[in-house]
Amino acid sequence: MKAETVMAVLIILFVFLAFYSALLSLQTAEEVARNQLLTLATGAFIGGLIVFICLLLYIVIRKSFAKED
Numbered sequence: 001m002k003a004e005t006v007m008a009v010l011i012i013l014f015v016f017l018a019f020y021s022a023l024l025s026l027q028t029a030e031e032v033a034r035n036q037l038l039t040l041a042t043g044a045f046i047g048g049l050i051v052f053i054c055l056l057l058y059i060v061i062r063k064s065f066a067k068e069d
Contacts, residue, residue, distance in 0.1 A: 007055040014048030017041075 018041045025037035 003058060004055065007051055007058070010051045011048050011055070014044045014051060018045035018048065 021037045021041035021044060025034045025041065028034045028037060
């Protein structure tokens with residue numbers, strides 16, 4: 001399995017978790033649960049951004065060191 005595929009799947013999972021948690025927080029009546037869901041959504045979104053940045057760095061480094069025929 002390629003690293004790009006694994007990173008893309010992780011990005012999709014993190015973003016889905018972020019949006020799903022944010023949607024659930026809108027439907028929750030309790031304030032404590034709402035704050036926990038929003039914290040989870042924020043963490044998942046930031047995690048997805050970090051994995052996306054790592055993917056971009058990986059692609060740039062791989063292309064810069066690629067052999068040119």
